[in-house]
Amino acid sequence: MDCxxxxxxxxxxxxxxxxxxxxxxxxxxxxxxxxxxxxxxCALFGRPERPAVCGSLRPSSAMCGESREQAMRWLGHLEETTLPR
Structure with missing residues (x-):
């Protein structure tokens, strides 16, 4: 899948x-x-200065959804559910 x-x-x-x-x-x-x-x-795409976590994010139907808005909601939910308590 492409971005x-x-x-x-x-x-x-x-x-x-x-x-x-x-x-x-x-x-x-x-x-x-x-x-x-x-x-x-990303101005750092493909460069060694790019954080490893950024390189590990790969587009997928689950993450990207059907729209930018769905992607923002999914990633936001993931952020909330993985916060240290």
Whole structure:
């Protein structure tokens, strides 16, 4: 499966705890990554500076759903259910 054009849900919805160039403390859930371009593409795609967690996210029908909105909801729910208590 390929990424949905102009989606970027995986670059916005989840938190990232590892450093990102321009975001040394990572990013909170719901905040767009600083490396997200105006075209909603990752400026670090394929580069060694890209966090490993980003490279591990692969598009799937479960994660991406039928729309960007569904992807945002699914990833948001995953974020909530995996928070340390």
């Amino acid at each position: 949905r054009p102009h989606c970027a849900a995986c670059c916005i919805a989840p938190s990232i705890s590892s450093p990102i160039p321009g975001m040394p403390q990572g990013k909170p859930a719901g905040v767009p990554c600083v490396q997200l371009t105006a075209e909603l593409r």
